[in-house]
Amino acid sequence: MAKADMLGASLWDAYSNKVTTLMNNPQHQGEIFEAEAQKRGHKLIVADFGAESCGDAVRLYWEIDPKNDIIVNSKFKSFGCGTAIASSDVMTELCIGKTVQEAVKITNIDVELALRDNPETPAVPPQKMHCSVMAYDVIKKAAGLYMGVDAESFETEIIVCECARVSLGTLREVIRLNDLKTVEQITDYTKAGGFCKSCIKPGGHEAREWYLVDILADTRKEMDEEKMKAAADAQAEGGAKFEDMTLVQQIKAVDAIIDENVRQFLIMDGGDMEIIDIKKSDDYIDIYIRYLGACNGCASSATGTLYAIESTLKEKLSGNIRVLPI
Amino acid sequence: MQVYLDNNATTMCDPQVVEAMLPYFSEQYGNPNSLHKFGSSIHPAIMNAIDQTYTALNAADSDDIVFTSGATESNNWVIQATWIDQILHGDKNHIVTTEVEHPAVLATCKFLEDQGVKVTYLPVNNEGVVEAHTVKSFITDKTALVSIMWASNETGMINPIKEIGEICKDKGVRFHTDGVQAIGKIPVDLQDVHVDFMSFSAHKFHGPKGVGGLYIKDSQALTPLLHGGSQMGGRRSGTLNVPAIVGMGKAMELATQNIEATMASIREKRDRLEDALLELSDTFVVGNRDNRTPNTILISIKGVEGEGMLWDLNNGQIGASTGSACASEDLEANTVMLAIGADNELAHTGIRLSLSRFTTDAEVDYVISHFKGAVMRLRNISSSFAMQKPTLGGEVQECELHQH
Numbered sequence: 001m002a003k004a005d006m007l008g009a010s011l012w013d014a015y016s017n018k019v020t021t022l023m024n025n026p027q028h029q030g031e032i033f034e035a036e037a038q039k040r041g042h043k044l045i046v047a048d049f050g051a052e053s054c055g056d057a058v059r060l061y062w063e064i065d066p067k068n069d070i071i072v073n074s075k076f077k078s079f080g081c082g083t084a085i086a087s088s089d090v091m092t093e094l095c096i097g098k099t100v101q102e103a104v105k106i107t108n109i110d111v112e113l114a115l116r117d118n119p120e121t122p123a124v125p126p127q128k129m130h131c132s133v134m135a136y137d138v139i140k141k142a143a144g145l146y147m148g149v150d151a152e153s154f155e156t157e158i159i160v161c162e163c164a165r166v167s168l169g170t171l172r173e174v175i176r177l178n179d180l181k182t183v184e185q186i187t188d189y190t191k192a193g194g195f196c197k198s199c200i201k202p203g204g205h206e207a208r209e210w211y212l213v214d215i216l217a218d219t220r221k222e223m224d225e226e227k228m229k230a231a232a233d234a235q236a237e238g239g240a241k242f243e244d245m246t247l248v249q250q251i252k253a254v255d256a257i258i259d260e261n262v263r264q265f266l267i268m269d270g271g272d273m274e275i276i277d278i279k280k281s282d283d284y285i286d287i288y289i290r291y292l293g294a295c296n297g298c299a300s301s302a303t304g305t306l307y308a309i310e311s312t313l314k315e316k317l318s319g320n321i322r323v324l325p326i
Numbered sequence: 327m328q329v330y331l332d333n334n335a336t337t338m339c340d341p342q343v344v345e346a347m348l349p350y351f352s353e354q355y356g357n358p359n360s361l362h363k364f365g366s367s368i369h370p371a372i373m374n375a376i377d378q379t380y381t382a383l384n385a386a387d388s389d390d391i392v393f394t395s396g397a398t399e400s401n402n403w404v405i406q407a408t409w410i411d412q413i414l415h416g417d418k419n420h421i422v423t424t425e426v427e428h429p430a431v432l433a434t435c436k437f438l439e440d441q442g443v444k445v446t447y448l449p450v451n452n453e454g455v456v457e458a459h460t461v462k463s464f465i466t467d468k469t470a471l472v473s474i475m476w477a478s479n480e481t482g483m484i485n486p487i488k489e490i491g492e493i494c495k496d497k498g499v500r501f502h503t504d505g506v507q508a509i510g511k512i513p514v515d516l517q518d519v520h521v522d523f524m525s526f527s528a529h530k531f532h533g534p535k536g537v538g539g540l541y542i543k544d545s546q547a548l549t550p551l552l553h554g555g556s557q558m559g560g561r562r563s564g565t566l567n568v569p570a571i572v573g574m575g576k577a578m579e580l581a582t583q584n585i586e587a588t589m590a591s592i593r594e595k596r597d598r599l600e601d602a603l604l605e606l607s608d609t610f611v612v613g614n615r616d617n618r619t620p621n622t623i624l625i626s627i628k629g630v631e632g633e634g635m636l637w638d639l640n641n642g643q644i645g646a647s648t649g650s651a652c653a654s655e656d657l658e659a660n661t662v663m664l665a666i667g668a669d670n671e672l673a674h675t676g677i678r679l680s681l682s683r684f685t686t687d688a689e690v691d692y693v694i695s696h697f698k699g700a701v702m703r704l705r706n707i708s709s710s711f712a713m714q715k716p717t718l719g720g721e722v723q724e725c726e727l728h729q730h
Contacts, residue, residue, distance in 0.1 A: 012637070023637065029707045031714045047720040052629065052710050055652060055674040059709040059716065077709035081633035081652040085707060145717050 163195030271295030375575025400525030418470035482622025491520035510581030533577030537570035593620035629710030
């Protein structure tokens with residue numbers, strides 16, 4: 001939130017002129033009938049996607065020359081808002097003249113780009129990006145019908161965010177490489193979840209198979225497990241770096257060094273010490289300890305003894321260790 | 327011509343109201359709490375607004391009507407104070423409301439749910455009305471408050487407030503109603519119905535924005551929402567918004583005097599508009615006209631998506647409203663539309679037209695003509711009315727895109 005968000009944006013003001021123009025006067029709206037196509041020796045493909053009860057629906061018509069698979073003419077019918085009509089219109093425009101094999105490569109991103117007035121400014125506000133996804137879906141369906149294959153076969157990877165076309169593989173990789181911890185960070189890095197928001201968590205505009213919150217949680221869990229395993233393995237081999245150990249491992253390691261090198265001398269003087277906590281700051285690893293028995297209040301506990309404990313731990317574990325008695 | 331048919335969202339401030347308010351900006355600007363004459367000279371105007379409000383609502387002298395910033399504040403106040411008084415500091419734990427309330431009630435109840443309060447959201451029938459026996463069956467010993475709107479902003483449908491009031495009185499449960507859409511549209515007589523609390527906003531009945539009130543029967547206790555300078559007898563702090571209060575008093579008077587005649591005239595225009603639009607095939611209007619605020623039409627037009635329709639109406643200089651998910655900021659389907667459930671498609675095809683006493687016959691004629699033209703254009707584009715059937719295998723079996 002900031003000044004720019006104080007007054008919610010007007011949805012329609014964020015539409016490009018092209019969206020507005022095509023909504024008011026779509027160029028390829030209409031139907032192609034079976035008889036007409038046959039008369040011209042062409043094959044007609046008609047595919048539906050969505051339904052009125054879902055909120056948007058589109059019917060795509062392709063008149064295809066069977067000799068070369070070229071889409072010679074295309075029309076659409078749409079039940080939907082302005083951006084759905086404009087997206088459908090541009091989609092048919094992009095199909096005309098292409099072969100079916102070329103057309104199936106058209107994505108919702110191509111449709112949205114074609115609706116822009118200039119390359120830098122999005123054609124629709126983020127939540128309306130979703131309207132262009134239906135264009136992509138109906139093309140796949142039409143191509144599947146023509147080629148006699150399942151529409152899903154055109155998709156080679158699992159797309160989690162359809163608006164920005166971000167795959168499951170990409171998301172997992174980006175989370176790992178950049179050590180991402182929040183969904184907002186994922187959106188910043190990949191744009192996934194930045195549009196209709198359905199893919200963020202259940203309960204949005206539409207039900208999804210994959211959600212960013214789950215992908216993030218699962219990937220983080222995997223990362224943590226790997227880290228733990230690496231630390232445990234390293235310790236088992238005896239070569240673990242103190243900095244890379246888990247907190248429990250660090251406490252155990254410190255305790256072992258104290259037992260071996262320090263504790264006996266403290267006990268001889270009628271005292272002892274315990275580890276309270278270990279905290280990592282930018283430059284130091286701070287080990288908080290508390291003196292017990294006679295050590296508590298002993299003059300050298302803040303000087304000689306402390307120096308001995310710290311230098312032993314520095315030598316055995318890490319040069320960055322500081323020991324802080326409390 | 328431009329025509330405003332979104333009067334359930336807000337209304338034009340009546341020029342007579344503006345005129346009544348004007349002296350209280352730069353001429354008589356004193357703080358009514360001040361002892362000097364600049365302050366005390368304001369008292370007659372505030373007293374007059376109080377009289378106008380009590381008269382308009384037929385409130386008893388033993389009742390309180392506290393001026394607030396509007397119904398959102400009033401709704402929040404009643405519900406949050408109920409939580410503090412009856413739940414945190416009492417032995418209750420339950421609130422009864424409906425699925426079709428305004429967000430000011432629903433979101434406040436959701437907030438209380440997060441704090442551990444049990445909330446029952448009552449369903450409505452296919453006309454969008456809450457049935458009194460349903461209310462009765464959900465009240466328990468632990469119920470602290472029943473909150474049910476008098477009339478719906480979306481459908482205009484009027485709930486059986488008198489019956490529900492009697493049920494609450496019998497059960498000893500406090501009853502709050504959001505009266506925003508009732509005042510100025512139907513008679514509101516607070517000595518005829520049993521209502522403990524009623525919220526209202528001036529801008530819904532040709533008053534200014536940012537002012538409203540909460541009616542409190544018999545001046546019963548309610549922990550304040552706003553603490554401060556103890557204005558309004560300590561019930562609601564904050565320097566009195568003098569011009570707005572004066573304006574609301576005037577607006578209340580204008581909206582309720584001769585209400586039967588004014589409403590008959592609006593109803594006649596509304597019915598003419600509704601009849602004309604229903605001449606279009608595959609349309610339906612939600613709710614029986616006799617039990618609906620006389621200014622409201624919620625019409626569903628098969629094959630025409632609500633935002634698209636709003637767009638075409640806007641191109642024709644007509645302001646209306648839609649519950650369509652596509653027109654909302656978050657694409658969430660309108661819960662009220664889904665709750666009515668008269669038709670699943672209502673959530674995508676519903677258009678609300680709401681008239682006012684300033685709507686003219688010429689405007690109605692213009693809207694009829696333009697509305698029909700827009701439906702023709704959009705149905706011509708619509709896949710719902712396409713002739714050529716899909717290729718075998720190209721049909722849609724079920725809603726594969728959205729699963730609300």
